[in-house]
Amino acid sequence: QEKQHDINQLIEYDVDITTIGDDWKDKYLEGIEWMKNNGKKVVYLPYTQGISTTQIKKQIQKIKDKEL
Incomplete structure (x- = not known):
């Protein structure tokens, strides 16, 4: 998450x-x-039990690797 919410980006x-x-x-x-301190909006989405963003990313990468 830190990389996704990098202040410079x-x-x-x-x-x-x-x-x-x-x-x-x-x-923290x-x-x-x-974002909060600079008047930007942060939307918190409901956590979904049993769904892993990391696993989704790994599966997408596998598909991309097969296509190459």
């Missing part, structure tokens, strides 16, 4: 709204705090 792309799972709501992430 948030500034470079002039991000006004970002999303993050509500399981991160009580955790510098980029999320920066």
Whole structure:
């Protein structure tokens, strides 16, 4: 999550709204705090039990690797 909410990228792309799972709501992430402190919107999406973003990314990468 830290890489996804990198302050330099948030500034470079002039991000006004970002999303993050509500399981991160009580955790400190510098980029999320920066968004809040600079009048930007942070939307917390409901956590879905049993769904892993990491696993989804790995499966997508496998498909991409097979296509090469």
